[in-house]
Structure formats: structure tokens, C-alpha cells
Amino acid sequence: MGPADGRHHRRARRRHPDDRQHLRSGPSAGRDGKKGGADHCLGRSRGGLTTKIHVVVDAQGLPIRLGLTAGQAHDGQIADTLLDHLVPRTIVLADKAYDADRIRELIQDQGATPNIPPKSNRRWKPCFSKRLYRERNLIERFFSKLKHFRRVATRYDKLAANFLAMIQLASMRLWLRAYESTA
Numbered sequence: 001m002g003p004a005d006g007r008h009h010r011r012a013r014r015r016h017p018d019d020r021q022h023l024r025s026g027p028s029a030g031r032d033g034k035k036g037g038a039d040h041c042l043g044r045s046r047g048g049l050t051t052k053i054h055v056v057v058d059a060q061g062l063p064i065r066l067g068l069t070a071g072q073a074h075d076g077q078i079a080d081t082l083l084d085h086l087v088p089r090t091i092v093l094a095d096k097a098y099d100a101d102r103i104r105e106l107i108q109d110q111g112a113t114p115n116i117p118p119k120s121n122r123r124w125k126p127c128f129s130k131r132l133y134r135e136r137n138l139i140e141r142f143f144s145k146l147k148h149f150r151r152v153a154t155r156y157d158k159l160a161a162n163f164l165a166m167i168q169l170a171s172m173r174l175w176l177r178a179y180e181s182t183a
Helices: 101-109 130-146 150-154 160-180
Strands: 043-045 048-057 063-070 091-093 113-115
Touching: 048 130, 048 160, 063 160, 091 130, 101 113, 130 160, 150 160
Parallel strands: 091 113
Antiparallel strands: 043 048, 048 063
16 A cells, blocks of 8 residues: 555656746736736836836926936827926927937927927028027036935836926935025
């Protein structure tokens, strides 16, 4: 019947080398294998996984609207949501990535004026003032201040909503610093 010590000795079942891949049938337990889904805003680039932060700032360099996209996404995709509430008679300064007829029309339809440098391959060159464009350094200075917050600079958060919340907290601190020094 069996060994005298009471233990059951069974032979190890020989398995095919691919059996480990087919232990369970059915859908996976919540992982689809893709990195950087829609809720993560992570994109592949040469430097690894990246996220782009898009900002609309006011005349003092303080953030008004914020948005996130994956690193490989084009900048013009989020322009519709960032530029949909412009005040009439404002001048919008943006870099060459936002040079599209669709974006220019969106800005002009709200009564604002786009001052965006034209791309080199554009046939029709719109009006552009280099003197006004110098004020775009406010955006670069905002990003410099934002990178002082370590959690934003290194992106510890997995979900885009959490990362955007940290960017918003850092932006609020920048607003508070600007107005506590004037009070």
C-alpha cells in the first residue's frame, strides 16, 4: 500500500517546458502588460519613461492652467484644453511646437493674439515679434522654480492624477511666495 512511515510518496509529474506559462486559464489579474497607460501619462523616449508638463502662466510667471501628457505626445494635443479660456486682448506666447493653424485659430477666436514663432517649413509666415517673445522666459523660469520641488523633479508618483496634484501643490506654494512678499 505505501511506505511504513505513513507518508505518501508520489512521483513528480513530468511537465512540459511550456506548462509554466499556462497554469491558469482566464484573463490576467489586472495587468495588461503595457507601461504608461492613459492614467499614467508615461511615455517612452531615449531617456526612459517621461512625462511632459504643460503650463499657462500669467504676466508674473505664476501658473494659471496645468496639464500632463506622455513624453512622446505632441504638444499640440493638449493645447485645446489649456487655451480654451483666454481673456480677450491677451497675447499668447508659445514655442514652435504650438505653431499650427488650428491652435492659432483657437486663440484668435477668443479675441487673443498669438505670438508664436513660425516653423521653418511653413509656407505662409504669420506675424511674429521677437521683442514680445523674450517675455516667454517667464515660462522657463516657472519650470526652474518647479524643479526645486524634489517630488516633482523626480516624479515619485505612479498615477498621473497624483503627479498632477503634486505639481498643483508646488504651484500653490509659488503663488503663496509671490503674494506673501508683497503683503
